[in-house]
Every structure is written in structure tokens, then in C-alpha cells.
Amino acid sequence: MSTDTGTAPVLRMEAVRKSFGTSPVLRDVDLEVARHTVTALIGASGSGKSTLLRCANLLEEVDDGAIFLDGEEITDPRADADAVRRRIGVVFQAYNLFPHLTVLQNITLAPRRVHGLSRDRAETDARELLDRLGLGAKADEYPDRLSGGQQQRAAIVRALAVRPRLLLLDEITAALDPELVGEVLGLVREVKEDGMTMVIATHEMAFAREVADQVCFLDAGVVLERGTPEEVFGAPREERTQRFLRRIVAAGRL
Numbered sequence: 497m498s499t500d501t502g503t504a505p506v507l508r509m510e511a512v513r514k515s516f517g518t519s520p521v522l523r524d525v526d527l528e529v530a531r532h533t534v535t536a537l538i539g540a541s542g543s544g545k546s547t548l549l550r551c552a553n554l555l556e557e558v559d560d561g562a563i564f565l566d567g568e569e570i571t572d573p574r575a576d577a578d579a580v581r582r583r584i585g586v587v588f589q590a591y592n593l594f595p596h597l598t599v600l601q602n603i604t605l606a607p608r609r610v611h612g613l614s615r616d617r618a619e620t621d622a623r624e625l626l627d628r629l630g631l632g633a634k635a636d637e638y639p640d641r642l643s644g645g646q647q648q649r650a651a652i653v654r655a656l657a658v659r660p661r662l663l664l665l666d667e668i669t670a671a672l673d674p675e676l677v678g679e680v681l682g683l684v685r686e687v688k689e690d691g692m693t694m695v696i697a698t699h700e701m702a703f704a705r706e707v708a709d710q711v712c713f714l715d716a717g718v719v720l721e722r723g724t725p726e727e728v729f730g731a732p733r734e735e736r737t738q739r740f741l742r743r744i745v746a747a748g749r750l
């Protein structure tokens with residue numbers, strides 16, 4: 497097992513396969529995510545984007561292939577799955593904040609319990625992060641006093657509070673009213689500027705085009721096309737990518 501974190505991609509997938517029952521959902525997926533970069537996973541509903549993220553976080557067990565985090569094979573049966581998950585932040589479509597805890601308590605929970613930070617230290621760090629990301633005024637509110645967009649931003653701050661190596665965002669704007677989408681995407685932009693490495697599954701094509709360094713188009717569990725946003729959106733090579741993007745443009749979403 498290599499522990500070289502200097503040059504290795506933060507995340508690497510090699511020939512990953514995953515089936516549910518007899519249905520293949522990921523078919524020989526290769527992926528490399530360099531440090532401080534954003535990868536956008538695009539593709540039709542059911543193409544395997546969420547499953548890919550869930551495999552990367554060991555929420556799903558791969559059937560075949562290997563996944564490396566900072567050069568260390570996390571699909572190795574000897575790898576410590578809890579330790580791996582502590583290094584990977586995840587935000588899902590549903591914000592999943594604990595309703596009986598304030599925003600600050602939600603955010604400090606993992607740093608205190610998992611990383612053993614003192615309450616003072618965890619709260620100081622959390623307030624600093626909330627201030628920097630424009631949510632300072634909401635620290636002592638309960639989630640039901642926040643808009644959906646604010647709750648999702650708080651969920652992103654909570655994922656960042658454990659200082660992950662990698663942040664996985666799965667359709668984080670899908671449950672939001674359209675007018676709230678912008679503020680959440682704005683926060684992701686800021687997180688990118690801070691240098692966080694991210695993989696984002698999204699149907700927000702204009703956002704993917706703007707924020708991603710690498711775009712991967714998934715088609716029925718295969719990474720059919722990958723490249724810079726200019727390459728994939730501007731000059732897609734594959735007929736199926738072209739057809740997918742034509743539908744997006746026709747729907748006025750790009």
C-alpha cells in the first residue's frame with residue numbers, strides 16, 4: 497500500500513464495476529481526480545453518478561476494480577472504512593441536519609466526536625468557517641428557521657468542518673426551489689477557491705461547465721467521454737454525449 501500523498505491523485509478509480517442484482521450500474525469506470533480540482537459527473541438519470549460517489553466513499557462495496565485515496569487502496573479489505581470516511585466529506589440532496597441541534601451544534605458534532613476536538617476549539621473553528629462562508633448569523637439557529645438554501649449551505653459547512661481531503665457532492669441543489677439554487681452553487685464556488693478537491697454529481701449543466709476542471713459524461717455506467725468543460729460541452733466527440741447535450745440545450749438548461 498502506497499502512502500505517497502504528494503503526487504498521487506486524491507481519488508483514483510481503476511476498472512470499477514458495480515451491479516445491483518443482475519443489472520450492471522458501473523462498468524469498468526476509471527477516474528482520476530487531481531488535488532485542488534473539481535470533477536463534474538454528468539449524465540442522464542440512472543447513469544450511475546450517485547453509485548460512483550457512494551463507491552468512492554465506501555457506502556457501496558465495489559464488485560471489481562480498485563479505488564485509491566491519496567494513493568492508498570481503500571478497497572483493500574484491510575483498509576479501515578471508518579478512517580477512510582473521515583477523510584471524505586459527503587453532501588447529499590437532502591440536507592440531513594439534525595433538527596434538534598443548532599447549526600453550530602450540527603457542525604461541531606463530528607469534529608468533537610470523531611476528531612476529539614474540545615468544544616471550544618470546535619466552536620471557534622466552526623464560527624470562523626460559518627463567518628467566512630456567509631452563514632455566521634445563523635450559527636445559533638435551529639435548522640427549521642433556515643431556508644432550504646441556507647440549510648444546504650450549513651450541510652456543506654458541516655462536511656468541511658472535519659477538514660476532508662475530498663468533498664463529494666451528490667445533486668445538492670435537486671431538492672431546492674430554483675431561487676435558492678444560486679446561493680448554494682455560490683458557496684461551492686467559494687469552496688473551490690479555497691482549494692478543496694471535489695467530485696460533483698449534477699444536473700446543473702451551466703454550473704458544471706463553469707466550475708469544473710474535468711467533466712465526465714456517464715452513459716449507462718460507462719464514462720463515455722471526459723475532458724475539460726470546453727471539450728465536453730463545446731465539442732463533444734461521442735454521438736450519445738451530443739444527443740444528451742442537445743436535450744439539455746432544448747430544455748433551456750445550458
Ligand SMILES: Nc1ncnc2c1ncn2[C@@H]1O[C@H](COP(=O)(O)OP(=O)(O)OP(=O)(O)O)[C@@H](O)[C@H]1O
Nearest residue numbers: 516521539540541542543544545546547548667697
Ligand atoms: N441500492 C440499490 N439497489 C438497486 N438498484 C440501485 C440501487 N442504487 C441504485 N440503483 C440503480 O442503479 C442505477 C444507477 O443509479 P444512480 O442513482 O447511481 O444513478 P444517477 O446517475 O445518480 O441518477 P440520478 O441522476 O437520477 O440521481 C439506477 O438504475 C438505479 O435504479
